[in-house]
Amino acid sequence: MLLTPGPVPVLEEILKAQCKEMITHRCKESSELYYDIVERLLKYFNAKEAYAITGSGALGIETLVLNLCEKDDKVLCFPNGDFGEKLVLTVKVYADADPHSIEAGKGWNLERTKEIIDNSNAKVLAMVYNETSYGIRNHIKEICKYAKSKDMLTILDGISAWPGTEMDMKEFGVDGFAVGSQKAIAAPPGLVLIGLSKDAVERYSGRASVPSYYCDLRRHQKRYKKDNQTPNTPAITLFWALQKAFDILDQKGGPNASVKRHADAAAYTRKRLADMGFGLIAEKGFESNTVTGFVCQSAEQAKTIRSKLLDEHNIRIVGSRSTFKENGLRIAHMGNFDIKNIEAALDTIEEILRES
Numbered sequence: 603m604l605l606t607p608g609p610v611p612v613l614e615e616i617l618k619a620q621c622k623e624m625i626t627h628r629c630k631e632s633s634e635l636y637y638d639i640v641e642r643l644l645k646y647f648n649a650k651e652a653y654a655i656t657g658s659g660a661l662g663i664e665t666l667v668l669n670l671c672e673k674d675d676k677v678l679c680f681p682n683g684d685f686g687e688k689l690v691l692t693v694k695v696y697a698d699a700d701p702h703s704i705e706a707g708k709g710w711n712l713e714r715t716k717e718i719i720d721n722s723n724a725k726v727l728a729m730v731y732n733e734t735s736y737g738i739r740n741h742i743k744e745i746c747k748y749a750k751s752k753d754m755l756t757i758l759d760g761i762s763a764w765p766g767t768e769m770d771m772k773e774f775g776v777d778g779f780a781v782g783s784q785k786a787i788a789a790p791p792g793l794v795l796i797g798l799s800k801d802a803v804e805r806y807s808g809r810a811s812v813p814s815y816y817c818d819l820r821r822h823q824k825r826y827k828k829d830n831q832t833p834n835t836p837a838i839t840l841f842w843a844l845q846k847a848f849d850i851l852d853q854k855g856g857p858n859a860s861v862k863r864h865a866d867a868a869a870y871t872r873k874r875l876a877d878m879g880f881g882l883i884a885e886k887g888f889e890s891n892t893v894t895g896f897v898c899q900s901a902e903q904a905k906t907i908r909s910k911l912l913d914e915h916n917i918r919i920v921g922s923r924s925t926f927k928e929n930g931l932r933i934a935h936m937g938n939f940d941i942k943n944i945e946a947a948l949d950t951i952e953e954i955l956r957e958s
């Protein structure tokens with residue numbers, strides 16, 4: 603039983619959607635397939651442009667950064683975990699990163715970022731929506747809206763967020779958004795889904811050059827406008843899987859229903875863990891919908907829980923990272939999970955605690 607924060611279990615119908623006779627990426631059927639994916643992304647994200655790029659989540663974030671930031675642009679960053687730190691490293695490759703820190707476990711909201719934004723001459727803000735390493739949901743809606751009111755472009759790592767957490771790019775003031783196929787949409791790994799606002803499209807379209815060939819969004823735009831295809835050979839099998847994952851998302855009530863299902867599972871998980879006496883990593887009000895991080899009494903206890911779950915019950919959860927690397931564990935409630943499995947994992951943790 604895989605309760606890890608991506609890759610997540612993939613439904614059989616999604617897996618089977620990949621098992622077809624191969625087609626060329628330069629045919630009408632490919633155009634129709636990619637058109638369907640892009641059109642649905644535009645609607646889901648409320649974006650001006652959208653692309654599905656073959657590669658992992660990090661490639662999507664890098665694509666946003668290198669297309670939307672110029673070399674001398676100052677980029678405000680608000681890391682609060684491993685993936686926030688990786689975003690800073692990505693920004694440093696292409697622009698001038700200005701990272702700000704916060705105590706481990708705490709989330710970013712407008713109150714904590716407003717003064718920094720007010721005193722900054724940064725052109726871009728880049729941050730993580732759902733910090734997977736700790737299970738923290740940053741209050742990006744208020745922050746991004748405010749940054750936009752100060753004429754900044756906003757880039758959001760939403761790799762482990764959507765559709766377990768809401769997104770409306772226009773309403774939230776998000777200019778660049780990236781989501782991993784292996785996370786809450788519950789398709790196999792290997793695609794990154796990108797949304798771009800009108801301002802983002804204007805920014806990258808107007809550039810004379812960008813420091814990448816594969817990730818140059820002008821190439822993606824040009825090819826899509828020509829025949830609804832991708833500039834290079836995409837992972838066609840993953841497109842089929844993603845299309846099926848979107849069908850299932852829609853059948854189950856769409857992104858709003860998905861957000862509620864994730865939020866309910868997260869609340870249930872937190873309650874059960876708190877009742878067992880565990881501390882939660884995320885500060886109250888900043889808890890993730892898709893993954894819960896919790897703290898054990900000792901590194902030994904964390905190790906025992908994790909190994910007993912796996913060795914004796916075939917349930918795989920993961921450790922936390924950085925500050926909570928030794929004592930912290932994480933349970934994912936991400937994708938097309940069955941709440942009965944989460945229940946069973948929590949029952950088993952309770953049993954392990956009773957035995958020890």
Ligand SMILES: Cc1ncc(COP(=O)(O)O)c(C=O)c1O
Nearest residue numbers: 658659660685734759761762782
């Ligand atoms: C928030 C976040 N950002 C970025 C990544 C990197 O994604 P990938 O490993 O697909 O490149 C992950 C992966 O877990 C993530 O959770």
